[in-house]
Amino acid sequence: MKTLVLLAHPNLEESRINQRFAKELETLPNVTLHALYDVYPDEKIDVAREQQLLLDHDRIVLQFPLYWYSSPSLLKKWQDEVLTYGFAYGSTGDKLHGKELLVAISTGGPAEAYQAGGYNNYTLSELLRPFQQTANLIGARYLPIFSVSSTFQMSDEQLDANAKALAEHITREW
Ligand SMILES: Cc1cc2nc3c(=O)[nH]c(=O)nc-3n(C[C@H](O)[C@H](O)[C@H](O)COP(=O)(O)O)c2cc1C
Incomplete structure (x- = not known):
């Protein structure tokens, strides 16, 4: 896979969490790390290249820090431009059928804030519904999300353990 x-x-x-995660993931066999903001500093996405990358892989992981309860904007632009009609959806848009989609996020807020009654009111699964439904529409299987919270308070030891947990989460069979 x-x-x-x-x-x-x-x-x-300047990232602490996602940079550490990236270091862990780039050592894994059969994992391609594709840092969108580094590949496209001008934010001009090469749609054909991105679609080919999707075709060449079985499991797609969207890794990002939670920004305003969603992804940083380049990932939204990537969705808008890469998941095109006839490729990802529509009567002939079956190219991503059978893939797996997994969201891996870090949040500044603590885990207990992400529940009814917590100050963020909603669970991460609820807030990430657009990704879940995108997976449904493109015919991909939505896998359980990976999340780390309270990132401002996380010790180096906890960060190392979380990086290992992320690597395990994205490479295991689901
Ligand atoms: C523009 C912006 C928006 C953010 N929005 C949220 C948010 O909605 N919820 C949250 O828990 N943390 C939020 N944060 C905190 C980031 O998620 C946190 O700093 C990040 O996950 C830490 O990872 P990093 O070290 O890789 O940057 C936000 C941070 C920024 C800069």
């Missing part, structure tokens, strides 16, 4: 990690962090050099 080949896994494509689409990493969307607008400032990876």
Whole structure:
């Protein structure tokens, strides 16, 4: 199984969590790490290249820090431009049927905030519904999300353990 990690962090050099995660993932066999903001600093996405990358992999991981309860904007642009009619959806848009989609996120807020009654009110599964329904529409199997919370308080030891847990989560059979 080949896994494509689409990493969307607008400032990876100043990132602590996602940069550490990227270091872990790039050592894995059969995992292609594709850092969108580094590949497209001008944000001009090469649609044919991106579609070919999708075709070449079985599992697609969307890795990003949660920004305003969603992804950083380049990943949204990537969805708008790459998941085209006739490729990803529509009567002949079956190219992604049978793939797997997995969202891996980091949040500044603590885990207990992401529930009814917590200050963010909604669970991460609820907030990430657009990704789930996108998977449904393109015929991909939506896998359980991976998340780390309270990133501002995370120790180096916890970060290392979370990086290993992420690697296990995205490479295991589901
Ligand atoms: C523009 C912006 C929006 C953010 N929105 C959220 C949010 O909605 N919920 C949350 O828990 N954290 C939010 N954060 C915090 C980031 O998710 C957190 O800093 C990030 O996951 C840490 O990962 P990094 O070290 O790779 O940057 C936001 C941060 C920024 C800069």
